[in-house]
Amino acid sequence: MTSLLYIAGILIFVVSILVSIGLHELGHMIPAKAFGGKVTQYFIGFGPTVWSRRRGETEYGVKAIPLGGYVKIVGMLPPGAEQLGTVEYDDQGNQVTRIRKSNTGIFTQLISDARAAEWELITPADDERLFYKMAWWKKVVVMAGGPSVNIAIAFFLFWTVFATYGNPTDDAVDSGAPVISSVNKCVIPASEQRTACEAGDQLSPAFEAGLRPGDTITSFNGTAITSYDQLQELIRANKDGRAEIGYERDGTAYTTTTSTLLQDRPVDTDHPDQLESVGFLGVAPTTHRVTGGPLYTLVQMGYTAEQTVEAMVRLPERVWGVAKAIVGVQDRDPESPVSIVGGSRIAGETASATWLPNDAKITFLLLLVAGFNFFIGAFNFIPLLPLDGGHIASALWEAVRRGLAKLRGLPDPGFVDAAKLLPIAYVMASAMLVMSLVLIVGDLVVPIHITG
Structure with missing residues (x-):
């Protein structure tokens, strides 16, 4: 059963990504045709053709390597001298048109070859349907259509999760007098990345005072407590002073006395690395996942956009880290990027995880697909060829x-x-190919696993 669930998770993820790719390409094709452009091919995947069928002037199909897709819009590149010809005169003074056959320089030759391939099948009947002749705003709509579809897919998936299950990364403290969800047995410095107590660690004031999960804090040094924020402020301001704590357990009121400890702790959620010396008790309140609608989803996607931009800026560095992990120089960072191979593995492990409830599995798979779509959409808006953003930048x-x-x-x-701009496109395409191969190999050799 576990193996079947693992395979099902992989299939769900792969099919979802292929559907997303198909919708991305529709985002280009539909407006291109609506503006009168000629679309000759619509394919999901690259490499050898597995299946295709022609409908009208467009060939629809699937190729063997499911790592992307494309639509062929006629006339993406304007003609050069090779296509227009050069006007010359023969010995008798008659005008002749000659096609230039050679170019100097590797990039000049590459550009010439690209134009030749672009114009090989263009006929005079296509003259008014060429992409480069469209109004600039039509070009923007056509090229922005693909990545915008990915962003829209991400939005609706995020919205579905946030409106039903709630945001797994956004917890809110329950209202009213705080109910303790956990008590720290010991004091672990905020600078240390561990959760388990070790020999020599000091017992926490809350543990020494006998507080337990489920207790409701009702007062602190004689002040009635109505919220966790209020309690937290009083604890921090108490420094290392005496603390008399009132609480309820199973409907019975109790009082205990302890002393808070002075500890360096983060007090600003926006700057978790900045520590201040404040009072520490050692309790955590009960929380619930925050739910929200479209506006909440847009705000959360704004945060995701910030993280995505940072991830794209650091992408070469982080891929280099994966490369070093492949050869054993260092361990792979669990936060490093993954390819569709890594995403499939994570999806399979999620679907087959016995420690995850079914609603959490469904939620995680939806968020995984949403995250991939958001990154694909944002990445394609980078204003460099061969990405969609490069064509958008040219039109603008x-x-x-x-x-x-x-x-x-x-x-x-x-x-x-x-x-x-094709020389830049070739460099970008080469870099993207190398990074993709590194991530695929990394996902096979040093994969990232989910943990319970």
């Missing part, structure tokens, strides 16, 4: 350039030639 620059020329009474500068 075209709008700015033409607008400035019009204001200054200058001739229309024409379309932006995205082909000139």
Whole structure:
């Protein structure tokens, strides 16, 4: 049964990602066709074709390597001299058109080859349907459509989880007089990354005072307690002074006396690394998962966006860490990025985990798919080719350039030639391929596992 659940988790994740890829490509294709563009191919995956079928002018299909997808929109690159030809004259003075056959420089040749491939099947009938001739805002809509779909998928999945199960990473303290959920047996310095007590650790004031989970704190040094925030402020302000604590257990009122300890603790949730010397008792209140609707989801996605931007900035560094883990130089960071292989493994382990209740499994799988979609969407908005953001940036620059020329009474500068950015695209594509391969190998050799 465990093996079947493991396989089911993998299949659910892989199918969800493939559906997301398909919807991403629809986000490009639908507006492209709506604006009159010609779409000749719609494929999920790369490599050899597994299945395809033509409907109208578009070929739909699936390829063997499920690591992405694409739609072929005719005329992404404007023509160069190779496509337009060069006007020359023969010995008799007659005008002739010759096609330039060679270029100098590796990047010039790459650009020339890309244009040639782009224009190989373009016919005169396609002239008014070429992508590069679209209005700049249409280009933005077409290219932003794909990643926007991924962001929308993430939004609806996050919203579904937050509105039903609640946000697993956002706990709120129960209202009213605080009920203790746990009591620290010992005092562990905030700077130490451990949870278990060790020999020589000092007993916590709460443990010495006999407090237990389930007790309700009713007073602190004679002050009636109505919330955990109030209790926490009193404890911190008490420093290492005497503390008389009133509490209820099973409906009976009790009083105990202890002394709080002076400890370096984080007091600002926005800056957890900044410590202050405050009073410490050693209790934690009962909490509940926060639930919310669309606005709450948007706020949480804003936080996720900040984390995603940071993750993208550090992506090369963190992939390098995975590479070092592969060769055994260091252990793999459990927070390091994973490929679709790692995501599939995590999904399988989640579905088959005996220590997780079913609602938690479903929630985790939904959040896993949502997280992948959010990252894919955000990553594709990076303004560099071959990513969608590179085409968006070209279209926006075209709008700015033409607008400035019009204001200054200058001739229309024409379309932006995205082909000139292809050298950057080749470098980016190579880097993305290398990082993908490192993560796939890492997920096979030094995988990340979920823990209970």
